[in-house]
Amino acid sequence: MVAREDSVETAVRQVYDAHFGRLVGWATPLLSDRDLAHDLATEAFVKLLRHWESVDDPRAWLYTTVANQVRDHWRRRGREAAAYGRWSGGRIDPEPVAPATDHATRLTVRDAVESLPERLRLPVLLHYYADLTVAQVATQLGKSDGAVKRDLFDARKQLAARLEGT
Amino acid sequence: MTPDRRGPAYDDDPVAHFFAEHRAAVREEPATDLTWQRVVHSRRPRRSHHRLRSFLAASAAAAVAVFGVWSWQQHPFGTGGVRPGQQISGSADYAASVASGPSNSTQVPGPVPSSFASWSVSNAGNGTLYDLGSAVCGQQVCPTLLRSADNGSTWRSVHTFAGTDTSQAVGSARPLIQPNRAVTEVRFATPQIGYAFGGALWVTSDGGASFQQVDHPGQAVLGLEVSRNQVMVLSADDCSAGVCRGPIYLSRTTPQAGSAALTTIASADVGTPLRGALLAVQDGVTVVSPIPQKAGTPIPPLVPAPDGNLDTIPSPQGCGTAPLESIALASNVSRLMWGLCAVSSTATTTTYSVLRSTDAGNRWSVAGNRTLTMPRLGRVTLAAADQAHLVATAGGPRSGSATGASSAGALVVSANGGRSFAPPTSAAPVPSSGFDWSASPGSSEFYAVPRTTAGYWWSTDRGRTWKVVDPTS
Numbered sequence: 001m002v003a004r005e006d007s008v009e010t011a012v013r014q015v016y017d018a019h020f021g022r023l024v025g026w027a028t029p030l031l032s033d034r035d036l037a038h039d040l041a042t043e044a045f046v047k048l049l050r051h052w053e054s055v056d057d058p059r060a061w062l063y064t065t066v067a068n069q070v071r072d073h074w075r076r077r078g079r080e081a082a083a084y085g086r087w088s089g090g091r092i093d094p095e096p097v098a099p100a101t102d103h104a105t106r107l108t109v110r111d112a113v114e115s116l117p118e119r120l121r122l123p124v125l126l127h128y129y130a131d132l133t134v135a136q137v138a139t140q141l142g143k144s145d146g147a148v149k150r151d152l153f154d155a156r157k158q159l160a161a162r163l164e165g166t
Numbered sequence: 167m168t169p170d171r172r173g174p175a176y177d178d179d180p181v182a183h184f185f186a187e188h189r190a191a192v193r194e195e196p197a198t199d200l201t202w203q204r205v206v207h208s209r210r211p212r213r214s215h216h217r218l219r220s221f222l223a224a225s226a227a228a229a230v231a232v233f234g235v236w237s238w239q240q241h242p243f244g245t246g247g248v249r250p251g252q253q254i255s256g257s258a259d260y261a262a263s264v265a266s267g268p269s270n271s272t273q274v275p276g277p278v279p280s281s282f283a284s285w286s287v288s289n290a291g292n293g294t295l296y297d298l299g300s301a302v303c304g305q306q307v308c309p310t311l312l313r314s315a316d317n318g319s320t321w322r323s324v325h326t327f328a329g330t331d332t333s334q335a336v337g338s339a340r341p342l343i344q345p346n347r348a349v350t351e352v353r354f355a356t357p358q359i360g361y362a363f364g365g366a367l368w369v370t371s372d373g374g375a376s377f378q379q380v381d382h383p384g385q386a387v388l389g390l391e392v393s394r395n396q397v398m399v400l401s402a403d404d405c406s407a408g409v410c411r412g413p414i415y416l417s418r419t420t421p422q423a424g425s426a427a428l429t430t431i432a433s434a435d436v437g438t439p440l441r442g443a444l445l446a447v448q449d450g451v452t453v454v455s456p457i458p459q460k461a462g463t464p465i466p467p468l469v470p471a472p473d474g475n476l477d478t479i480p481s482p483q484g485c486g487t488a489p490l491e492s493i494a495l496a497s498n499v500s501r502l503m504w505g506l507c508a509v510s511s512t513a514t515t516t517t518y519s520v521l522r523s524t525d526a527g528n529r530w531s532v533a534g535n536r537t538l539t540m541p542r543l544g545r546v547t548l549a550a551a552d553q554a555h556l557v558a559t560a561g562g563p564r565s566g567s568a569t570g571a572s573s574a575g576a577l578v579v580s581a582n583g584g585r586s587f588a589p590p591t592s593a594a595p596v597p598s599s600g601f602d603w604s605a606s607p608g609s610s611e612f613y614a615v616p617r618t619t620a621g622y623w624w625s626t627d628r629g630r631t632w633k634v635v636d637p638t639s
């Protein structure tokens with residue numbers, strides 16, 4: 001039992017050495033928070049250790065796990081912002097506000113993906129930004145290749161218009 | 167390059183180019199041994215907590231010290247914020263001094279921010295109250311601590327926790343279990359010594375001017391209560407997204423300036439994911455009430471046993487098969503414990519029987535048979551002053567609490583030991599989301615905190631009448 005655990009740790013450590021750093025770097029622009037990206041990547045590796053026996057494609061699995069967490073984070077932040085807007089009800093302190101990012105001159109990956117409908121976000125993140133193949137994305141999301149291609153087609157149409165606008 | 171998408175059209179695909187450009191700009195971060203150790207520690211089950219304790223004590227203490235120094239160098243709290251998991255989750259005694267944790271430097275008292283909303287109230291004695299809540303700071307929300315030296319008449323802001331995680335502290339889906347570096351609750355043992363917690367654990371010994379982070383077992387602190395020079399801390403391992411799957415730890419410390427070393431006195435693997443756990447402490451009696459992630463799988467309350475386990479309190483006869491819940495310890499009477507058993511429910515209300523134990527939970531009797539009906543509006547909290555005076559509140563902005571129940575009846579009181587409950591004689595209108603928390607700090611006082619308003623509800627006549635204390639007014 002201990003020997004098996006050791007061999008799993010050894011295998012996952014190799015994946016960690018190969019992919020952890022890039023996974024954090026990949027998630028950071030999506031979250032605008034390096035520390036949070038670090039934590040989500042760490043959590044993904046904790047899960048990978050637990051589920052190692054059932055994971056066929058560790059890199060694709062890790063990026064999918066983190067992409068799911070990023071999507072959940074976006075949802076939470078959206079709800080939080082809406083709730084807080086209602087809650088503070090005009091009682092905002094007159095404190096200095098940091099200048100906003102100039103989105104007109106540089107569209108971020110986060111802006112681009114968040115502009116898409118919910119169902120298209122993961123396929124785009126995984127295929128275009130994480131560089132997974134359509135087949136890998138389909139496997140990870142439990143969809144057919146055709147369904148993923150359709151999602152990417154739809155996303156491409158919407159994003160192309162937005163990219164032209166910037 | 168993969169053949170299924172990189173056809174000739176790829177080169178002309180502006181979307182692919184856009185993402186390829188950003189992908190190429192990804193900056194690889196270091197994959198350190200320390201982070202790997204976090205991964206491995208977090209993954210390992212800790213069922214054999216006690217057997218491993220002595221073995222791991224030395225290494226964990228060393229790791230805490232090394233990691234603390236490293237973390238401080240890499241991410242000083244004032245500029246980059248603390249990181250979840252700075253504490254080594256684990257199976258060791260937490261004898262490390264607070265000096266190993268990062269500190270939040272001394273701040274000067276200032277006016278109460280007009281955006282302040284109360285989250286947590288603590289009575290420190292001698293007319294000193296603390297109110298931890300949220301306030302807008304720049305473009306975000308920061309936990310902010312207020313102090314009143316005149317029993318709530320006037321308030322000053324004494325500390326702002328910049329850099330903590332408030333991502334799940336506001337909004338309607340706020341989980342009971344907060345992220346590792348969140349701060350959402352406050353308890354003070356004296357006017358000078360107190361604790362801010364909610365994922366992370368911080369201590370102050372100068373009345374909230376400065377705070378220092380405290381190492382604790384497990385990933386997240388779920389609860390902390392103070393009673394008679396004793397501080398009990400409840401924490402858990404393997405926590406993520408508002409749910410903890412690992413063991414829970416009960417630790418103890420004493421409130422004294424310069425040290426907050428925790429000693430773990432009991433632990434248990436409850437065997438089911440938790441979305442929270444409540445802690446009740448009074449005069450040496452401690453009760454842990456785990457809240458399962460899945461409704462319909464209730465877990466009985468737990469009490470620490472001399473062998474280091476947490477033993478269950480069997481469901482009293484008067485409860486049938488329902489477990490005890492909403493355990494409260496009377497603030498003015500030693501070993502007097504109250505609890506509720508759900509006996510029936512409708513779509514919008516739940517009816518409870520009220521149980522009482524005068525020997526810290528060994529024997530129970532029915533004090534009120536089906537006498538308490540509360541709106542299904544989050545969870546029910548019971549607060550007790552003595553043998554007669556109880557307050558029950560319902561509410562909390564929780565995910566899954568949208569039953570359509572009205573908040574009417576979300577604050578009721580009993581003056582006859584649970585034989586009947588009624589709304590208070592006079593009180594401000596109850597907030598639509600009810601109350602997250604209520605408690606009796608002793609004497610004839612009760613507090614009820616909605617968390618969704620600037621102030622909190624306060625009674626000084628054993629619950630008969632209530633007024634709103636609004637620190638922003």
